[in-house]
Amino acid sequence: MKKNLKVSIIGGKASGKTCFLMGMYAVMRRGMNNFFLHCADTNDDERLMKSWSLLTRTGDRKWPTPTTDDLVRYHFTFKSGLTRTLAEFEWIDYRGSLLHETSDASAQLVAEFNQSDCIFFCADGNELRSPVGDRLFDVDNSLCISRAKVLLDGLQKRVPIVVIVTKNDICNSLMKNDLTKDIELLFDAWLAKGEGWDVMICPVTLGVDLSDEMQDAPINPRSMHLPLIYAIFSMQVESLMAVERDIRRLRESRMACEHRIGALGTNFVSEFLNRQQIEEASRESSYLAQQVVRQDRELRRLEQELSQLGHELSKATMYSNGERVTVAGK
Ligand SMILES: Nc1nc2c(ncn2[C@@H]2O[C@H](COP(=O)(O)OP(=O)(O)O)[C@@H](O)[C@H]2O)c(=O)[nH]1
Ligand SMILES: [Mg+2]
Numbered sequence: 001m002k003k004n005l006k007v008s009i010i011g012g013k014a015s016g017k018t019c020f021l022m023g024m025y026a027v028m029r030r031g032m033n034n035f036f037l038h039c040a041d042t043n044d045d046e047r048l049m050k051s052w053s054l055l056t057r058t059g060d061r062k063w064p065t066p067t068t069d070d071l072v073r074y075h076f077t078f079k080s081g082l083t084r085t086l087a088e089f090e091w092i093d094y095r096g097s098l099l100h101e102t103s104d105a106s107a108q109l110v111a112e113f114n115q116s117d118c119i120f121f122c123a124d125g126n127e128l129r130s131p132v133g134d135r136l137f138d139v140d141n142s143l144c145i146s147r148a149k150v151l152l153d154g155l156q157k158r159v160p161i162v163v164i165v166t167k168n169d170i171c172n173s174l175m176k177n178d179l180t181k182d183i184e185l186l187f188d189a190w191l192a193k194g195e196g197w198d199v200m201i202c203p204v205t206l207g208v209d210l211s212d213e214m215q216d217a218p219i220n221p222r223s224m225h226l227p228l229i230y231a232i233f234s235m236q237v238e239s240l241m242a243v244e245r246d247i248r249r250l251r252e253s254r255m256a257c258e259h260r261i262g263a264l265g266t267n268f269v270s271e272f273l274n275r276q277q278i279e280e281a282s283r284e285s286s287y288l289a290q291q292v293v294r295q296d297r298e299l300r301r302l303e304q305e306l307s308q309l310g311h312e313l314s315k316a317t318m319y320s321n322g323e324r325v326t327v328a329g330k
Helices: 017-030 042-056 096-100 104-114 133-142 145-153 176-186 226-264 268-273 275-312
Strands: 003-011 035-039 071-080 084-094 118-124 161-166 198-203 317-320 323-325
Touching: 003 017, 003 104, 003 226, 017 035, 017 042, 017 071, 017 084, 017 118, 017 161, 017 226, 035 042, 035 275, 042 071, 084 226, 104 145, 118 145, 118 226, 133 145, 133 176, 161 176, 161 226, 176 198, 198 226, 226 275, 268 275
Parallel strands: 003 084, 003 118, 118 161, 161 198
Antiparallel strands: 035 071, 071 084, 198 317, 317 323
8 A cells, every 4th residue: 555655854953854864865765675765856866866975975075055945845755675665755854943933934834744644853962962961941942842842732633753863973972771861851742651642762873983073984874764664664554553444344344244144034935035135235245355355465465564664663762652662573
């Protein structure tokens, strides 16, 4: 089942949104464990890869210029293998300062979020280079967390959220557990029990040695494919649950049909008198049986895809409704 997916990426100014997009695209364009990402528009592909080549060269490295348009849209195709499309999706990169603005800009953001299937929140790792401690309000403010909370309060439904901690090379002095604890503290609203949010925390970097040498250290993205895998995984889980519900409904309808056939033909005479209705009900029953077979096949396909996607997420830090969760993939 192909689905159109919409992913919005937000975060403060210079939090690393554009670099993340470039790194993620470069990694997934090459392919990660047989998952691929391609731009629907070859001009976008050319533009992204040109910026990427300016970034990957050493010495004369060019970091991206700040996004000045209110929002930039890209259309991507996410594939399993080179040919099987799992999702078509729209990616929306907002100008960072939009988060700091009020009224019209906020209304526009909330409208976009309401149509999004997954929201990526970029938290600048530079703010997390040392334990948050008593800098809580300061860091909250720099990362625009409370501002984002206000905006996400306007959502009509719960959507999966990925907290992407960019520039993780800079936070390397912190132990992973301490970083996770700080992030849990900062993003407590989405990690509260009973609030119904699905969240992944994902530290990423464009290169582990960049914190020492921004111009010359190699560009070698880490974990940049995971947020997208999580978004697709969440979408597939939703599809799988819908298919399971459909199978249950089809089975119930078929059972009701079989009961009707039984009640119409309790003996030879009633079977003869009701033969037309029995025939109709039998046709309906075999149609429903075919539908069950078709949906069972779809279920198995989704289970297989989920197991492959889940494998990528086996080490990810994820929460569902405030509880830590893990997935076991094959
Ligand atoms: N050390 C380090 N710096 C990064 C990394 N990614 C981005 N940066 C820095 O952060 C700046 C802002 O990134 P950008 O993607 O343009 O931010 P945006 O405004 O959120 O789109 C870049 O110019 C780099 O200097 C990273 O992985 N490591
Ligand atoms: Mg940008």
